[in-house]
Amino acid sequence: MEQVVDYEIGHKTLVFERHCAAPVKRVFAAFADPVIRAGWSAPSDGAAFIYDAADFREGGEDRFRCGSKENPQYTGRTTYIAIVPDVLVVSSEVVEVGGRKLMSSLITTELEANGDVTTIRMTVQVTSLFGDQMIAGTEIGNNAALDNLVEHLV
Template sequence: MSTKLTEHRTLTIERHFQAPLSRVFNAWAIAEQKRQWFACHEDWVPLEFRLDFRAGGSESSRVASTDGVVHAYQARYIDVVENERIIYAFDMMLDDVRISVSLATVTFTPEPASTKMSFVEQVVFLDGYGDNGSRLMGTEIGFDRLRLYIEGDETRPN
């Protein structure tokens, strides 16, 4: 019998965007916008992306890394309050192996001439998966791409 292990961590990331709140929120809510930034490695090959952004909706993404490993993300939206918060649960898989399960909360706060976004992920790494900080690093890279997307094109509608 194999031993099943769990390791719990909480990741907290805060970002300030020089953009209106609606632009930041819509980058999460509109499939064509989220597809533009939701990846942490530009050289990975996109295989699938679907987004049904609403409470009770779902999201899935599959990409292949340069070594051929398929990274799969499957989420279910629990609570969505437009321009205020998003709460969702998701799991991550490498090929056919589930490596983690998470609950994430994203909140949005208007500030003078900017928007504050707070992200908290409560993650359970499964069965000895050795993350070594790569989840935090990948999420921060994703949010750096979000910043470039949001702040890079002032002509994009909110």
């Protein structure tokens, strides 16, 4: 029996950069602590980002749900590949809904200290299995989350 694949493949590399008026140790802590991270990760007031498990260490895995506050229907897993405190976080992420994989990505977050200002540079290499819609959602979500992070740390 032939298997029918119902995917619309898309690829894109997204690069985000923010300058945050906070020391690099404080910025890194906002990535490392899942309680703090949950506070700035939701892209809007109507969105939810909930950690069901968090293990921020090399080889560790976070499990999360996201979407609207009324229906956080998307589930995801983040696996931490490399962590250098105050410098670098490399992770992979898979997001699905109802058992259908929607996207995967490789995320490299670099932190650069300049006194009490930290430059955050995030490169997301995304593969969407659901076409341009997931790529656009990844771009919108990461832009909003990084804006929230900068605002949270001021």
